[in-house]
Amino acid sequence: MRPVPREFGTLVRCRALTRVQNTSERVFADLLQAVVAGRYAPEEKLPRQRELAADLGVTLQSLREALKRLEQIGVVETRHGDATRVRDWRAHGTLDVLAHLGPAVLGDLLEARSLMLREMAGLAAERRDAPRARAIVALAGRFSHAQDARAAAELDFAFFTEVAEAAGNLVFLLILNGIRGVYFEHLDELPVAADVAGLAPGYAALAGAIAAGDADSARRAAFALAEVQRRAVSG
Numbered sequence: 348m349r350p351v352p353r354e355f356g357t358l359v360r361c362r363a364l365t366r367v368q369n370t371s372e373r374v375f376a377d378l379l380q381a382v383v384a385g386r387y388a389p390e391e392k393l394p395r396q397r398e399l400a401a402d403l404g405v406t407l408q409s410l411r412e413a414l415k416r417l418e419q420i421g422v423v424e425t426r427h428g429d430a431t432r433v434r435d436w437r438a439h440g441t442l443d444v445l446a447h448l449g450p451a452v453l454g455d456l457l458e459a460r461s462l463m464l465r466e467m468a469g470l471a472a473e474r475r476d477a478p479r480a481r482a483i484v485a486l487a488g489r490f491s492h493a494q495d496a497r498a499a500a501e502l503d504f505a506f507f508t509e510v511a512e513a514a515g516n517l518v519f520l521l522i523l524n525g526i527r528g529v530y531f532e533h534l535d536e537l538p539v540a541a542d543v544a545g546l547a548p549g550y551a552a553l554a555g556a557i558a559a560g561d562a563d564s565a566r567r568a569a570f571a572l573a574e575v576q577r578r579a580v581s582g
Contacts, residue, residue, distance in 0.1 A: 370405050371412035377403070378413060379444070382422050382433055389435035393423065396431075420444055442525035453536055456526065457580060461573035463522065464507060468553060468569035471513035472562040479513040480558040487554035491547035496538060503540035504530060506550060510569075513557065539576035549575060 381387055393399060400410040414431055417423045421439035425431045436444060445456065471479070486506040493499035504527065511519040530537060540546060549572035556564035 370409040371416075374403055374405055374409055374413035375416050378417060379422060382417075382436055383444075387433040389433055391433045392430040393433065394430075442522065445526055445529055453533070454581060456529065457537075457539070457573075457577040460526075461570055461577055463519065464510070464573045465566045465570040467507070467510055467514045467516070467519050468557060468565040469562045470516060471510045472557045472560050472565035474513065474515050475557065475560040476513055479509065480554075483509050483513065483557055484554045487547075487550040490540070490550050491543065493540075493543045496534065496541045499540040499543050500531065500534055500538075506554075510553075510557065537580060539580055542579060546572065546575065 387393065394402065396407060396410055396414075400407050403410065414423060414425070418425060418431075420441045420443040422434060422436050422444065423431050424434050434440075471483075483506065486502060486509055490499065490502045490506060493502055504523075508520070508523055511523055549568065553565060553568040553572055556568050
């Protein structure tokens with residue numbers, strides 16, 4: 348019998364790992380949805396892992412990977428010598444929960460976005476940095492020439508990331524990182540940048556206010572732009 352090539356063994360292990368990861372992702376999403384929907388109450392014990400894995404039709408390894416991720420984002424807690432308990436995700440959940448809630452939180456997300464962008468723009472103008480200002484103006488110009496909704500969305504996110512950099516506040520950047528996933532995964536429900544021709548003057552006005560160091564005008568321009576986008580999505 349010919350020996351099995353080492354590469355074949357590596358390929359088998361990689362495929363097995365991929366199957367576990369895919370299954371774990373599904374279990375993670377299903378359990379998170381169940382917790383958020385209230386099918387498990389705060390402090391309620393989840394079934395024992397073997398029972399839960401059997402109920403879900405998955406391996407213990409896949410279930411444990413999913414539970415580990417849920418614990419990391421504050422949705423469940425594993426106590427030594429006790430079962431895994433559900434936590435109050437509104438009190439303990441991290442920003443990462445947003446990326447998995449999808450359309451259910453779009454209204455809240457857009458409302459928070461308007462308020463955050465307003466203050467972010469004001470700080471960017473107050474702390475005006477010439478290279479950052481030029482980059483913001485350039486991105487506003489590029490937005491006006493976006494050819495499709497995807498390109499417009501990418502420029503929108505790049506524009507406000509640059510504004511966050513200009514604001515000089517790390518928390519704003521981390522928040523943007525936290526919502527990046529939900530933003531790009533739900534562009535159909537969140538077409539905030541789809542109306543390129545209608546929105547381009549708003550980006551230009553905001554970029555101009557930041558470049559001029561006019562914090563009040565920057566706040567007004569950012570909030571006005573964000574609210575136009577919010578109304579377009581909310582109907």
